[in-house]
Amino acid sequence: xIDDILKIRFDRxxxxxxxxxxxxxxxxMQHYILASLSKHGLFTEAIFHGGTCLRIVNxxxxxxxxxxxxxxxxxxxxxxxxxxxxxxxxxxGEGIEFESVNRDSCKTTVRKAFLKTDSVxxxxxxxxxxxxxxxxxxxxxxxxxxxxxxxxxxxxxxLMFPRPEPLTIQTLESGFAxxxxxxxxxxxxxxxDWYDFLWYVARMICPDINLLANALFQQxxxxxxxxxxxxxxxxxxxxxxxxxxxxxxxRSDVQRFLSHSEQDALRNWEGAMFKYNVxxxxxxxxxxxx
Numbered sequence: 001x002i003d004d005i006l007k008i009r010f011d012r013x014x015x016x017x018x019x020x021x022x023x024x025x026x027x028x029m030q031h032y033i034l035a036s037l038s039k040h041g042l043f044t045e046a047i048f049h050g051g052t053c054l055r056i057v058n059x060x061x062x063x064x065x066x067x068x069x070x071x072x073x074x075x076x077x078x079x080x081x082x083x084x085x086x087x088x089x090x091x092x093g094e095g096i097e098f099e100s101v102n103r104d105s106c107k108t109t110v111r112k113a114f115l116k117t118d119s120v121x122x123x124x125x126x127x128x129x130x131x132x133x134x135x136x137x138x139x140x141x142x143x144x145x146x147x148x149x150x151x152x153x154x155x156x157x158x159l160m161f162p163r164p165e166p167l168t169i170q171t172l173e174s175g176f177a178x179x180x181x182x183x184x185x186x187x188x189x190x191x192x193d194w195y196d197f198l199w200y201v202a203r204m205i206c207p208d209i210n211l212l213a214n215a216l217f218q219q220x221x222x223x224x225x226x227x228x229x230x231x232x233x234x235x236x237x238x239x240x241x242x243x244x245x246x247x248x249x250x251r252s253d254v255q256r257f258l259s260h261s262e263q264d265a266l267r268n269w270e271g272a273m274f275k276y277n278v279x280x281x282x283x284x285x286x287x288x289x290x
Contacts, residue, residue, distance in 0.1 A: 005162070010129065016260050018130040023063035023257065026138050029096070030056065030067060031161050033115060033140060036090040038165035042083055046071055046144060047154055049170040049178065051192060057157045057169055060199050062192065062257040066141040070148040070170075078146045079104050080113040087115060094162070095119065109147040115140045149178075149214035176200045176207040178215060184237055185220030189245060191253035194274065201277045206285045209234075231282040231289075238278045242271050 009028055015021040030052060037043070050068030054060040071078060084100040091098050097119045103112040118137045153171040158164055170178070179200065183193050200207075213229040216222045227233070251266045258266075 015129065019256050020259055021128060021130045022138075026065070026140065027055070027063060029115075029117065029138050029140055031159065032091050032094060032096060033067065033087055033142075034159055034167065035162055035165045036087040037083055038159065038167060039090065040083060040086040042069070043166065043168040045073070045075070045078075046168065047152060047170055048167050049152075049175055051196060053167075053169055054175070054196060054199070056159065057167065058172070060196070061259070061262050062195055062254065064192070064257065066143060069142070069144040070152060071144060071146050072154075072168075074147045076109075076146055078111055078144065080111055080142065080144070084113055084115070091117075109145060111144050111146055113142045115142070149181075149211060149218045151208065151211040151214050152178075153208065153211075171208075172200070172203070172205045173208045174211055176205050177209070177211040180207055180212055180234065180238075181215040181220065184216070184241060185222075189249050189253065191250035191255075191269075192257060194245075194250055194269070195254045195258075197274075198277060201281045204284050206288050207234075207281075231286045235278055235282040239275055242274045242278070245271070245274075247271065 006025075006028065009024060010021075013020070013024045015024050034048070034056070046069040048057075048067070049070055050066070051060070051062070051064035052067055055062065055064045080102050081104070084102060088098045088100060096117055098115045098117045101114040101116070103114070105111070116137045116139045152174045154168055154174075155171055157167045157169050159167055179193060179196050182190070183197060186193065209229055209231070212234075213227060216227060216229065217224065247269050251269050255263055255266060
């Protein structure tokens with residue numbers, strides 16, 4: 001069964017190299033994991049968000065590595081294990097044998113788990129266009145924030161592969177707010193964040209400023225500070241951040257998550273281009289809130 005599904009997925013994605021092939025395989029596993037998590041009730045208490053949500057629900061052109069979630073209501077007692085057990089059982093029925101690594105720890109509010117499989121290489125007869133070592137494992141990381149900033153707006157979307165399942169997701173306005181928080185506060189360069197920033201701006205999504213303010217107050221260099229977070233403030237701070245970025249490093253980070261046809265646009269990644277988009281964002285957001 002999984003052989004036939006992978007053939008269909010390859011026909012749809014038509015990967016042009018081994019990196020695109022691996023991204024496609026991982027995304028296929030992400031779908032199976034999400035379907036099981038939905039089936040067993042994760043979305044009664046959690047919200048799907050982040051880059052993989054943008055990819056699977058909104059069709060952003062870049063691949064994404066992790067499955068990221070927020071709890072609807074803070075709960076320091078959240079544990080992954082029951083959900084991991086369900087995923088392993090459900091996916092085994094599809095011929096996908098996952099092993100799980102649970103990194104739940106009460107010492108941090110972000111609970112992590114990993115699902116790994118070599119089934120794609122060792123149990124299948126499908127011939128991969130770019131070859132694949134049988135023992136090579138696909139690893140999907142799950143992260144959930146058990147104490148997220150207050151104020152996320154949510155809506156329902158539907159996963160259609162491998163079967164229809166409802167997903168509770170952040171609205172784009174809320175997702176953009178937390179992406180901006182990551183851009184301003186992440187202590188290292190992640191080009192994927194800046195790729196997503198351009199995606200939001202191109203669609204004229206207005207970030208939820210109140211959610212951004214809550215996130216800034218909770219975590220990062222402004223934690224505990226009473227900020228007046230406005231679009232003007234945001235423009236100033238984003239411009240400062242842009243001036244600090246090594247754009248060659250940012251391009252390198254995101255490149256492997258893009259198809260070959262998408263990579264050419266990375267040659268335009270420089271501070272001036274991103275500052276232009278900051279101006280566009282703040283101008284349309286200010287008009288919309290007048």
